[in-house]
Amino acid sequence: MKYLPIIWSNLGRKKIRTVLTLLSIAVAFILFGYLAAIEEALGQGVSIAGADRLIVRHKVSLIQLLPVSYHARIAQIDGVDRVGHSTWFGGIYQEPRNFFAQIAVEPDEFLALFPEFKLPAEQLENWQRTRTGAVVGKDTADRYGFKIGDRVPIQATIWQKKDGNEAWEFDIVGIYEGTKPGVDETQFLFRYDYFDEARLGGEGEVGWYTVKVGDPDRAEEIARQIDIQFANSPAETKAETEGAFVQGFAKQVGNIGAIMKAILSAVFFTILLVAGNTMAQTVRERVVEIGVLKSIGFTDTKILSLVLAESCLIALVGGGIGLSIALVLVSAGDPTGGGLPVFFFPTPKLIVGVGLALLLGLLTGFFPAVRAMRLQIAEALRRN
Amino acid sequence: MSENNSGTVSLRAVCKNFRRGSEEIQVLHTLDFEVQAGEFVALMGPSGSGKSTLLNLIGGLDRPSSGTVEVSGEPIDRLSDSRLAGWRARHIGFVFQFYNLMPTLSADRNIDLPLLLTPLSKAQRREHVSTALSVVGMEHRAKHYPRQLSGGEQQRIGIARAIVTDPSLLLCDEPTGDLDRKSGDDILELLSALNREQGKTIIMVTHDPHAAAKASRVIYLNKGQLSTEPEE
Ligand SMILES: Nc1ncnc2c1ncn2[C@@H]1O[C@H](COP(=O)(O)OP(=O)(O)O)[C@@H](O)[C@H]1O
Ligand SMILES: [Mg+2]
Numbered sequence: 001m002k003y004l005p006i007i008w009s010n011l012g013r014k015k016i017r018t019v020l021t022l023l024s025i026a027v028a029f030i031l032f033g034y035l036a037a038i039e040e041a042l043g044q045g046v047s048i049a050g051a052d053r054l055i056v057r058h059k060v061s062l063i064q065l066l067p068v069s070y071h072a073r074i075a076q077i078d079g080v081d082r083v084g085h086s087t088w089f090g091g092i093y094q095e096p097r098n099f100f101a102q103i104a105v106e107p108d109e110f111l112a113l114f115p116e117f118k119l120p121a122e123q124l125e126n127w128q129r130t131r132t133g134a135v136v137g138k139d140t141a142d143r144y145g146f147k148i149g150d151r152v153p154i155q156a157t158i159w160q161k162k163d164g165n166e167a168w169e170f171d172i173v174g175i176y177e178g179t180k181p182g183v184d185e186t187q188f189l190f191r192y193d194y195f196d197e198a199r200l201g202g203e204g205e206v207g208w209y210t211v212k213v214g215d216p217d218r219a220e221e222i223a224r225q226i227d228i229q230f231a232n233s234p235a236e237t238k239a240e241t242e243g244a245f246v247q248g249f250a251k252q253v254g255n256i257g258a259i260m261k262a263i264l265s266a267v268f269f270t271i272l273l274v275a276g277n278t279m280a281q282t283v284r285e286r287v288v289e290i291g292v293l294k295s296i297g298f299t300d301t302k303i304l305s306l307v308l309a310e311s312c313l314i315a316l317v318g319g320g321i322g323l324s325i326a327l328v329l330v331s332a333g334d335p336t337g338g339g340l341p342v343f344f345f346p347t348p349k350l351i352v353g354v355g356l357a358l359l360l361g362l363l364t365g366f367f368p369a370v371r372a373m374r375l376q377i378a379e380a381l382r383r384n
Numbered sequence: 385m386s387e388n389n390s391g392t393v394s395l396r397a398v399c400k401n402f403r404r405g406s407e408e409i410q411v412l413h414t415l416d417f418e419v420q421a422g423e424f425v426a427l428m429g430p431s432g433s434g435k436s437t438l439l440n441l442i443g444g445l446d447r448p449s450s451g452t453v454e455v456s457g458e459p460i461d462r463l464s465d466s467r468l469a470g471w472r473a474r475h476i477g478f479v480f481q482f483y484n485l486m487p488t489l490s491a492d493r494n495i496d497l498p499l500l501l502t503p504l505s506k507a508q509r510r511e512h513v514s515t516a517l518s519v520v521g522m523e524h525r526a527k528h529y530p531r532q533l534s535g536g537e538q539q540r541i542g543i544a545r546a547i548v549t550d551p552s553l554l555l556c557d558e559p560t561g562d563l564d565r566k567s568g569d570d571i572l573e574l575l576s577a578l579n580r581e582q583g584k585t586i587i588m589v590t591h592d593p594h595a596a597a598k599a600s601r602v603i604y605l606n607k608g609q610l611s612t613e614p615e616e
Contacts, residue, residue, distance in 0.1 A: 002506070003500065005489075005493065006486070006489065006493075006497075009488035009489055009493075012488060013487070013488050288484060289484070292478075292484045293497070295443070296472070296473065296478070296501070297470060297473025297474070297498060297501050298469065298501065299465075299466045299469040299470070300466070300469070377440075377445040377446065378437070378440045378445050381436075381440075382436075384481070384482050384484070
């Protein structure tokens with residue numbers, strides 16, 4: 001692009017103005033990137049939820065438990081491939097603010113249901129051998145320095161032990177990682193058989209079931225079948241797809257997504273005015289120069305493209321700086337220190353960000369560019 | 385520039401009116417004007433008489449209200465805006481009173497501007513730029529920015545920009561109007577040399593009889609008409 005030096009040199013014309021404009025665009029995009037990460041975290045897993053997975057919980061609430069005997073009955077329903085159960089532990093590691101999810105599961109079942117959790121084969125074998133074994137996500141392991149072989153005490157809040165001990169002790173036997181970004185790497189998973197035997201009360205009860213269906217298109221229908229199966233029993237169920245479940249969970253946090261969009265819209269509208277004003281001024285100051293370029297033989301459309309290219313360059317440089325800073329800030333980690341287990345900058349949002357910058361450039365450049373295009377040469381040169 | 389009529393100018397019955405509010409002012413009245421290839425014509429006349437307007441019509445920067453404008457045999461009043469722009473790029477070099485260089489570009493990049501519109505390679509463009517720089521004697525200022533150059537030097541760069549595509553016709557609107565006598569004389573000498581040695585047709589607007597004396601022909605614009613004698 002042989003015109004790039006001309007476009008580039010125009011940015012150096014009023015350096016302070018250019019820098020201020022770039023800064024305001026950058027700030028908007030930092031906000032955009034950061035809020036995108038938070039929004040993703042609040043809708044945690046919606047985008048990676050398996051379309052072929054159902055969550056089956058107690059109809060009254062998630063806190064109510066379901067009998068472990070439902071396992072076999074769900075497995076028999078037509079279209080169900082696999083069933084597993086999970087139970088929320090809700091314990092405390094050292095201090096209440098050290099939050100991470102602890103869940104009792106059946107190891108083989110769990111890993112078969114959640115192929116996005118990757119655990120090395122020898123660690124799985126170790127888990128199968130170790131009754132008190134626990135597997136922890138990489139994020140939590142890094143945060144608290146858990147290593148394989150460590151014994152980690154977790155303070156009970158819901159589940160007391162039969163032996164009267166306040167603390168449950170677990171042996172770290174493995175550390176899992178997600179197979180793709182967005183997988184929650186903060187969970188602390190331990191064996192249900194150990195949990196069930198050692199807990200005081202609640203034996204034979206589990207928190208919820210995860211069901212894998214053969215055909216995702218039949219997911220809704222199978223969910224209905226499951227609920228019918230347990231209708232009018234002491235523990236009625238509510239089955240729904242994992243995506244719907246996660247979304248419902250996110251809504252409890254309030255419609256923060258909508259608030260964020262409102263904030264972002266306001267910010268972008270302001271930036272549109274700031275950058276638009278810069279471009280309008282830029283063309284107004286350059287009337288004679290544009291006339292000279294036209295006299296040299298630059299066509300009206302070429303002038304139009306040059307002005308648009310300049311506004312897009314400003315928007316892309318500003319947006320690029322903003323998005324890069326947002327990336328750095330986001331990768332520095334969850335600002336709440338554990339409240340948002342999945343905190344990363346989703347790639348699709350990055351692409352949206354670049355697209356938004358381009359759109360900003362086109363919008364702010366449009367009217368000045370048309371004005372420059374329409375400028376009559378003789379008129380422009382008379383401004384000399 | 386193989387055609388033998390390249391650099392000729394022929395205006396027939398040209399009128400040019402401007403609207404100023406509701407009133408229509410006639411600047412050029414049914415004017416005829418011929419310039420032969422290789423001529424150096426000085427165009428004089430009182431301020432506001434329409435000299436710049438005439439030059440703009442010849443250079444295809446503006447269109448006549450009526451009449452025809454032929455340059456190098458091409459009836460340019462019939463070209464579309466974009467064809468006209470392309471035509472200007474190939475056939476005309478403009479030199480302005482206030483030089484009108486891009487302040488953000490170095491001298492050589494300013495001279496390179498018209499070449500961007502050609503299919504020339506970067507190396508070829510560099511070649512042309514350095515030739516133009518040496519014609520105007522400014523090789524040593526190639527990397528300077530306009531604000532680092534004197535008026536006379538800036539005008540030399542302006543002339544280099546005008547000739548870099550090797551047009552047959554140079555249109556100069558008061559090229560020495562902003563210069564002191566010494567620098568002005570240098571610029572006039574440069575224009576004469578371009579006319580003499582490279583056969584460029586030159587039409588130069590000027591207020592200065594001393595400048596006009598360099599030309600091979602002087603013509604006066606008064607009350608919208610051309611004459612060979614200054615009006616009393
Ligand atoms: N674009 C325009 N709109 C209205 N009037 C114009 C325009 N261009 C030139 N004029 C008028 O035409 C007359 C001639 O202008 P110009 O050609 O610039 O004169 P000169 O160059 O001889 O001083 C002046 O009265 C000027 O005000
Ligand atoms: Mg004039």
